[in-house]
Amino acid sequence: MPTAIKMPALSPTMEEGTLAKWLVKEGDSVSSGDIMAEIETDKATMEFEAVDEGVIVSIDVAEGTEGVKVGTVIATLAEEGEDPADAKPADAKEAGAASAEAPQAEKSETKSEPAPEPSPASGSSLAPTKAPLPSGDRIIASPLAKRIAEQNGVDLSAITGSGPNGRIVKADVEGAPAAATSTTRTTSASTTAPESVAAASTTLPDFNIPHEDEKMGNVRKVIARRLTEAKQTIPHIYLTVDVQLDALLKLRSDLNKALEPDGIKLSVNDLLIKAQAKALLQVPKCNVSFGGDVLRTFKRADISVAVAAPSGLITPIIVDAGSKSLSVISTEMKELAGKARDGKLQPHEYQGGTASLSNLGMFGIKQFDAVINPPQAMILAVGAGEQRPHVVDGALAVATVMSATGSFDHRAIDGADGAQFMQTFKTLVENPLGLVA
The missing domain is CATH 2.40.50.100 (RNA polymerase II/Efflux pump adaptor protein, barrel-sandwich hybrid domain)
Known part of the structure; x- marks a missing residue:
């Protein structure tokens, strides 16, 4: 068979x-x-x-x-x-x-209302409210038809089904006249704002300019939807500090000489991952996730590291980065980044994370503000280390300085707590022996 x-x-x-x-x-x-x-x-x-x-x-x-x-x-x-x-x-x-x-x-066929669907991955534990269907005769519709009707604000009670026993199917909903559109669409606009904005932006201007259109893949579509959702639903607060890197660079050079026989070469990013994880453990009020009426505080720091892959941005995770050695972090990061670029990451390697790190220093970017990746409540954006005039031991000198900006979900993290995290991160990077302790 x-x-x-x-x-x-x-x-x-x-x-x-x-x-x-x-x-x-x-x-x-x-x-x-x-x-x-x-x-x-x-x-x-x-x-x-x-x-x-x-x-x-x-x-x-x-x-x-x-x-x-x-x-x-x-x-x-x-x-x-x-x-x-x-x-x-x-x-x-x-x-x-x-x-x-x-x-x-x-x-x-046994219920007159569609079953609740899970809420988007926004960190909220509350599902969006659905508009109830009118009472009376039960409405028979396929699950797909119900989902399309809800997304488009179509009132199923105003549609005559063409399926078996009058069952409403996908074609009936898609062909529904404008009069069948439910007035509840307006009341639910706040819960569908990201989708509405994304839909409104799909009409491209018809300019007489040479161009080439490329259909977006699933990954790029999800990035667009989630970033729109994040900027519309999360009140971001941005805090920036300048961090002196000379001590960190000296330690990295010494460690790489010691690790050379093992074929391990630490990057600056590896040390920053460890510093962020330790800072989160020292300031647990920033190692959280907002869930509506629940604030979840994590007991370990899993760092999602932004990697540019051919299909779009993806964030493989260094699990429990605060307790791992720098050599283990370096080995895992190289393996995960390679799998990300080849599109071979498994779900458990990119789903989760308690905070994110985005580093654009290799492109010469001095400073930038990153968008929070929900349901996380913070992301750290680091720029390039560059030679700048800097006060060292009370005197003006030239030092290697990096600007780091933390983006915090202000619903979950107060400005003072975010500032304490940034101060702790700065201290760890400028006194890097604590990263190998």
Whole structure:
């Protein structure tokens, strides 16, 4: 009996993905563990492995297809010894779709309101409020139709379904007249502001200028949505300090000489990761996450480090950076950065983190303000170390100085606490022996 291969959920938040590339073709034999395809999620491009052995009977979703829902049949596999000609991939596909739809359909027909959906990853523990549907006759609609209706502010009670037993399906909602639009859209505008702004900005000016349009990938779309959400919903406060780097650079040089036989070479960023983590542990009021009526304080410092990958910005995590040695941080960071650039990060390697670090010093950037990555409550932006006039031991001298700016979620972190964190970070960097203690 043929086996339906379905679109996997490669991360806890994944609802759909892009089938970026097939690495097998119809008629190929596969074994458990073979890489079958590359799938682009909202975070990275990941490899999809075969679970069973057999022969690929059909490829049901072409490579490059976007928006493939989790659970959709993407290919069909015939078992070992089975005649591929006897397999019926279309039937398998229909059966898979039916089995995925049946439980949801039954649930939809027993309630007149759509079930609550999880809130966006904004750090809030409160889900956005939904407008109740009118009481009376129950409304039968598919889960997809309900989701589209909610996103577009369409009143399902004003729509006549074209599906079985009058069930409202996707096509009914998308073709709903303007009169069916619910007046509750205005009341829920505050919870959908990021999406509304993103949608409003999709119309490009029609100037007569030579140009080239490139369709945005899933990662870039998520970056756009999350940064819009962060700037609109998080009150940022920015605090900047100038940090003298000479002692840190001297320590780095000495450590690299000692670690040279082991093939380890520390970067300035490795030491800054450790300094930020130790500062967070010393100022726990900044190692937090805002959750509406809950403020969560973390017991360890996991640092998300911004890495520029071909598909867009991604933040692999150095877990428990405050307790790790500089050599371990350096080794892990090189491995994670390489995987990020190749699109091979696993979900546990980029999901989470208690605070972020963004370093643009290698580009000669002197100072900048970074956008907080929710649900985190702070991000540290560091610029280039450069020779500047600086007061050293009460006298004017030339020193290597770096500007560092902390962006703090003012809902969770007071200005005084943010200032204490920046002062602690500055002290750790200027007296770096504490980083190896």
